[in-house]
Every structure is written in structure tokens, then in C-alpha cells.
Amino acid sequence: MQFDRPRQGAVLAGLALRAGRPVRQDELVRTVWGQEPPPSATGNLHTYISELRKILGEPQVLHTDRDGYRLDVRVEDVDALEFDSWVDRAAHAWSGGAVETCFDAVDRATELWTGAPLPEIAGPVADAERRRLEDRWLALRKLRVQALLTTSQVAEAVAECTSLTHAYPLDERVAVLHSTSLYRAGQVAEALGKLDTFRRRLREETGTQPGAEADELYEQMLTGDVDTVSTATSPSTSDGRSATPDSSPRAVRPAQLPHRPWGFVGREHETAELSHPADLPIVITGHAGIGKSALACQVAHELAPRFPDGQLYLSLGGSERTSVPPMSELLDHQLLNLGVHTDDLPGTVEQKAARWRSLLTARRVLVVLDDAADAEQVARLLPEGTTSAAIVTSRSRLSTLDKVRRVPLPALEPDAAKRLLIGGCGTPLDVPLSDPRVARIVEVCGYVPLAVRAAAVLLAEADTVRQFTLRLRNHENFLELLSPGDNDSESSVLAGLEHTTRTLSAPALALLTRLSSRIGEEEHIAGLPREHEPVALAELVESCLLDHLGGDRYRVPALVRRYGRLLTRAGTR
Known part of the structure; x- marks a missing residue:
């Protein structure tokens, strides 16, 4: 074009x-x-x-x-992205000892390489992308040489290295592969001479000396240590550990999932449904404390055996915008977890994200993106294709994300909430489930798991159930009562709701307090100036502070409604 x-x-x-x-x-x-x-x-x-x-x-x-x-x-329509994918597949196959599969992936990537990438394209990102793709092309060619040597195709390896040495005369890995190929072909003097030439050229043009790999190979060839030289280019090292080519990820199988949530109750329908993953990423949404992370972790443990290449867990810090990790730092950390060497980390955020997605495409990995801040943050991290899968949690609906499976999370069923109250503090309480005050406590908690757990801890400290129930009923701000001392956004429903409402526009906040003052569970929205109504409603729904029941029917979740009334009494409009 x-x-x-x-x-x-x-x-x-x-x-x-x-x-x-x-x-x-x-x-x-x-x-x-x-x-x-x-x-x-x-x-x-x-x-x-x-x-x-x-x-x-x-x-x-x-x-x-x-x-x-x-x-x-599609990714397949962009040669640079598809090339990345095949390079990663080749490296992954090599690291697992699947040499023929590696050859196939190398061939597919080579078919896509038609010369200098992004020809006639100007701009700093294009320049950086050209350098990155050329580095990956060199890594792929080195990998092909190693695969050729492993399968005893020595003549082809020598021919490939001759071309590489001409194009990259100061690359030590190329020099090592070239000398190894010549040695394996029986050309010992030529192999030694190539390393001598490389050492002299490196000293004259850069003022540096070769590294340990070149020196060790030289000594091995001088002493005739044929076994060591031959195994230096095989898929596995002499001690059986998986080896990988230069600039390619090591065979790392991360297992980062947090422990299963203790005291997990209810959610039988959601767990059963989500334990049979579709091709689309799962996005679990709901307001603070509703149990999104617990469900995601529970489901992730159920799915883990289906993803033998590992499980990754990323905390994205969306519940407190000030704690959102920089995307560049987050991607660097995860690329290292997937085996990318520090020296091979891409430069820009987009390059890092592309490499991340490419690695996931080449493997079967489960990714949990917990507490996402917004759709843009998630979009960079979602795996492509059907080999890897993702579970996302967020206090926002992330409506602008395409091709995802959304799971709006409701409050617990009353019976599950009562079981959580009795066992939610670690040691089961000596209180019968049939006690009507148990039902009253979980109702006041809105059947919200985080609030119920906080109530369980307080109930364990109380002298009697009756005493705690009276305290809960008479407290001016029971949400404050159900908040721990540190009152952070992840461990307190009150702090979580405060954080979310701080992000609302004035019309949306006014609408929330207005709706919260009504008694009914389901509300017909009327009486708001028409020019503000759609925007304010959409904002509350997007923030998971308002459930859309269809048509013009909406419901304010129980604890959100009670928090809205607190705002009204405090004079917030």
C-alpha cells in the first residue's frame, strides 16, 4: 500500500x-x-x-x-503481529524439545519476512518497531541454526551461519554458532580461525573482548571435547534443564494464583458456569465488597489444570487510582515471569504489550487481571486467540471492551450469607443458622460478602448475638461499624463506596442520593431533567452503583442505597 x-x-x-x-x-x-x-x-x-x-x-x-x-x-491481518506470534511459538516449541514443531513455526515466521519492516514509514514508533522486529528476526535465525545442529543438518547450519556472519560480524552468539557449525562439519582449523577473527575485530572496532561463551568454546575445540561442543546447541543442557535460544523466553511455568479464598460460600451457579470457559475473556463486575476477586480466584483454581503452561495473577490497582502500577513496569515484570531475559525486554509500552500477547498466543496460560481500573488498561493485557484465557474483575462494567463475557455479580443468597456469617471469622460461631437475628444481621449487611465477614468478626467479639444486633441497629453509621481500623478500599465496603462515588460527576452523584432516599428495591426513573438523565444513569450503571433491570427500571443495590442515604444526611447533593 x-x-x-x-x-x-x-x-x-x-x-x-x-x-x-x-x-x-x-x-x-x-x-x-x-x-x-x-x-x-x-x-x-x-x-x-x-x-x-x-x-x-x-x-x-x-x-x-x-x-x-x-x-x-485481526492479528493475522498484520504481518508484524503474526510474525511475533510465530517467533514466540518457535521459541516455546524449542524450549519444550519439540524440534519439528519449532521448524514449522520458524518456516511460518520466515514466510512473513520480506525484508526491512515498515518500509517508507516515518516516525519514532516506526523506527523503534523496525529495530525490535529486526532483533527478533536475528533471534529466529539463530534458533534455526540451533535446530539444524540438533537434527544433524550441519551443512545447512554452516550455510546459514555464513550469511549471518556477513550481516552481523560483531554478534558473539552468531560467531559461536558459526564456529560450532564448522567444528561439527569437521573443519576444526576454520572453526578456530573464525573465533580468532571475531576476537580481533571486536577488539579493533569496539575495544571489548568476547564473553565467556566464546572463550569456553575455543578451549573446548582446542582440547577436542566433542561431546561438550555438540550438546551446547541441543534443546537440553547436560543436566537436563531446558535450554532456549538467545533472545527467546525460557520454559517458565508461573503459578501465581493466590490461595483459594477461605470460607468461600455460595456462588454455586456462577462457579459451575464459569468453570467451563468459552473463548471470550470473563469480566466479573460489581460494587465494592461484592466478592469479585474471591469468585475469580475460586474459578481460576478450578480452571488451572487446563492451562499447563502456567497461571498469572496481576493486581491492577483499580480500587485506588493512585496505586495503579505503571503499565511499562507491570509488563516488564510479567515478561520476566514468562522467561524473557532482562536484556531482551522491548522498549515501548506497545512493544511490551505486543510481546506479552504474542507469548500468550504461543502457550496455554490462564491470566487473572484483578481490580482493573478501566477498559484501556485491560485491553493491552487480554490474550488473543483461544490458547490462553483471562478472568478480569473490576468495579466498572468496562463497557467499551469488545468480545468479552460479562458476569455482573449480585449479592449472596440469604442462606449463603448466613453460612458466611457463622463461619466467616475463621472459627465457626456457636450460633444456630435458624436464629432470626442471624437473618437480620445479613439483611442489614445487604448480603454483601465483605460486610458479612466484617460482621462475623464483630459478632465473635460480642457477648451475645442480641448485644451485637442491638449495636448494629443503633449505630449511627453501621457501614462505619463494619469497616476495619485501616479502612482501605479493598477491605472496607464503606471505603470502597467512598472511592467510587468520588469519581462520579455532580449530576450522577445527585441522582444516586435522590434514588437512595426512596424505599423500594426497584425504581422507575422520572422527574430528572431529560438532558441529564441518560448520562447520569449510564454513569451510575457503568460504576456498578445502579442495576439496570430492563426498560426504565433500575435498582440501587442495598448497601449502595444505604450509603446514598448517608450522603443525603451529610448534605451531599
Whole structure:
């Protein structure tokens, strides 16, 4: 595809490298013009987008998405992304000793390589992506040499290394592979001479000396230690540990799931349904304390045996925006967990995310994304394809995420809430489930697991059930009573609701307090100025503070309603 303007191609490249995911306008501007764009950048971007829509034609695949744009194509339609996927599959097959599968993946990746990537595309991100893809191409070719040596295709290995040495004369790993290939072909003098030439050239052009690998190989060839030289390029090392090629991830099988939640009760329907995963990511949503993380962890443990390449757990810090980890730092940590060497970590966030998704595509991994802040954060981390799966939890509905399976989580059933109250503090309480005051306590708690657990701890400390029930009934702010001393957003329903309502607009907060003052469980929304009603309603539903029951019927969850009344009494409007 030819472009009249180089920067127009950079816009398309920036969108294509995030295939199917929204790209903010300011990100696209930085992609094309760098960190200091000219004043005309935004206007030019709009022009490029308009022209790209005409070039791409119908059906339209370039869409406006919130404050940015989305190119709605598959990974398979973007050569750079598909190339990444096959490189990772090749490395994974190699690390597992599946040499033939590795060869097949190498061939598929090689078919996609048609020369310098992103030709005639300008911009800093395109430059960085070119360097990254070329590094991966070199790693793939080194891997092919190792696979050739493992299968005794020595002549082909020598030919491949001759080409590599010409293109990368100062790469130590290439020099080592070349000398190893020559040695295996019986050309001992040539093998030693190649390492001598590499050592001299490295010293003259860079002022450095070869590393330990080159020195060790040289000594092995001098002493005729054939076994050591031959096994240096096999899929496994002499002690049986899995070995991987340079720049390729090691065979790491992470097991990061937290322990199963103690005292887990109820949720039989949800657990049974979610333990048979579909191809789509699971997104569990609900307000603070409703039990999203506990259900996700329980289901993840049920599913874990189906994902033999490991389970990853990422706490995304959405319940407290100030604790949201930087995406670059989070991705670096997880890429290391998947076996990527520190020296091979990609440079930009988009490159890291692409590598992350590519690695997951090549493996069967279960990913739990707990406490997501927003849809954009999650979109970067969701695995693609059907080999890996994801479970997401959030206090937001994440409505802008496409192709996910949403599970809005309701309160517990009354019987399950009573069982949780009796056993929720670790040691079962000597209180019969049939005691009517038990039913009253869990009703006051709104059947919300976090509130019920807090009540269980307080009930264990009380002299009698009657004493605690009276205290709960007479306390001016029972939500405050049910909050622990540290009162953080993850362990306190009150703190969680306070955090969520702080993010609301004034009309949405006013609507919440207004609805909370009503007595009924289900409400017909009326009497609000029409220009504000749809926006405020949508905001409350998105924040999981209002359940949409269909049509013009809505319900404020029990504890949210009681919190809203506290706001009304405090004078919040």
C-alpha cells in the first residue's frame, strides 16, 4: 500500500500494531511526531485518518473510539503481529524439545519476512518497531541454526551461519554458532580461525573482548571435547534443564494464583458456569465488597489444570487510582515471569504489550487481571486467540471492551450469607443458622460478602448475638461499624463506596442520593431533567452503583442505597 505522505503511513502503522484495540489521539500524535509534536499535529492527524478511511474502503474497518481510533482487523491481518506470534511459538516449541514443531513455526515466521519492516514509514514508533522486529528476526535465525545442529543438518547450519556472519560480524552468539557449525562439519582449523577473527575485530572496532561463551568454546575445540561442543546447541543442557535460544523466553511455568479464598460460600451457579470457559475473556463486575476477586480466584483454581503452561495473577490497582502500577513496569515484570531475559525486554509500552500477547498466543496460560481500573488498561493485557484465557474483575462494567463475557455479580443468597456469617471469622460461631437475628444481621449487611465477614468478626467479639444486633441497629453509621481500623478500599465496603462515588460527576452523584432516599428495591426513573438523565444513569450503571433491570427500571443495590442515604444526611447533593 502506497501513501502520498510518509506520516500517513505512520498513522496506519500505529493503529495496525494495536489491531482491534483503541488508540488515543494523543498516543497517535506521539507515534507520528514524537514527544514534541508541532501545533498542526492534531489537525494533520484528522486529515490522515479521513484519507485512510477512503483508502481502506468498505466495509469500514477504521472506527472512531471514544477519544481516539481503532483499526478493527485481526492479528493475522498484520504481518508484524503474526510474525511475533510465530517467533514466540518457535521459541516455546524449542524450549519444550519439540524440534519439528519449532521448524514449522520458524518456516511460518520466515514466510512473513520480506525484508526491512515498515518500509517508507516515518516516525519514532516506526523506527523503534523496525529495530525490535529486526532483533527478533536475528533471534529466529539463530534458533534455526540451533535446530539444524540438533537434527544433524550441519551443512545447512554452516550455510546459514555464513550469511549471518556477513550481516552481523560483531554478534558473539552468531560467531559461536558459526564456529560450532564448522567444528561439527569437521573443519576444526576454520572453526578456530573464525573465533580468532571475531576476537580481533571486536577488539579493533569496539575495544571489548568476547564473553565467556566464546572463550569456553575455543578451549573446548582446542582440547577436542566433542561431546561438550555438540550438546551446547541441543534443546537440553547436560543436566537436563531446558535450554532456549538467545533472545527467546525460557520454559517458565508461573503459578501465581493466590490461595483459594477461605470460607468461600455460595456462588454455586456462577462457579459451575464459569468453570467451563468459552473463548471470550470473563469480566466479573460489581460494587465494592461484592466478592469479585474471591469468585475469580475460586474459578481460576478450578480452571488451572487446563492451562499447563502456567497461571498469572496481576493486581491492577483499580480500587485506588493512585496505586495503579505503571503499565511499562507491570509488563516488564510479567515478561520476566514468562522467561524473557532482562536484556531482551522491548522498549515501548506497545512493544511490551505486543510481546506479552504474542507469548500468550504461543502457550496455554490462564491470566487473572484483578481490580482493573478501566477498559484501556485491560485491553493491552487480554490474550488473543483461544490458547490462553483471562478472568478480569473490576468495579466498572468496562463497557467499551469488545468480545468479552460479562458476569455482573449480585449479592449472596440469604442462606449463603448466613453460612458466611457463622463461619466467616475463621472459627465457626456457636450460633444456630435458624436464629432470626442471624437473618437480620445479613439483611442489614445487604448480603454483601465483605460486610458479612466484617460482621462475623464483630459478632465473635460480642457477648451475645442480641448485644451485637442491638449495636448494629443503633449505630449511627453501621457501614462505619463494619469497616476495619485501616479502612482501605479493598477491605472496607464503606471505603470502597467512598472511592467510587468520588469519581462520579455532580449530576450522577445527585441522582444516586435522590434514588437512595426512596424505599423500594426497584425504581422507575422520572422527574430528572431529560438532558441529564441518560448520562447520569449510564454513569451510575457503568460504576456498578445502579442495576439496570430492563426498560426504565433500575435498582440501587442495598448497601449502595444505604450509603446514598448517608450522603443525603451529610448534605451531599
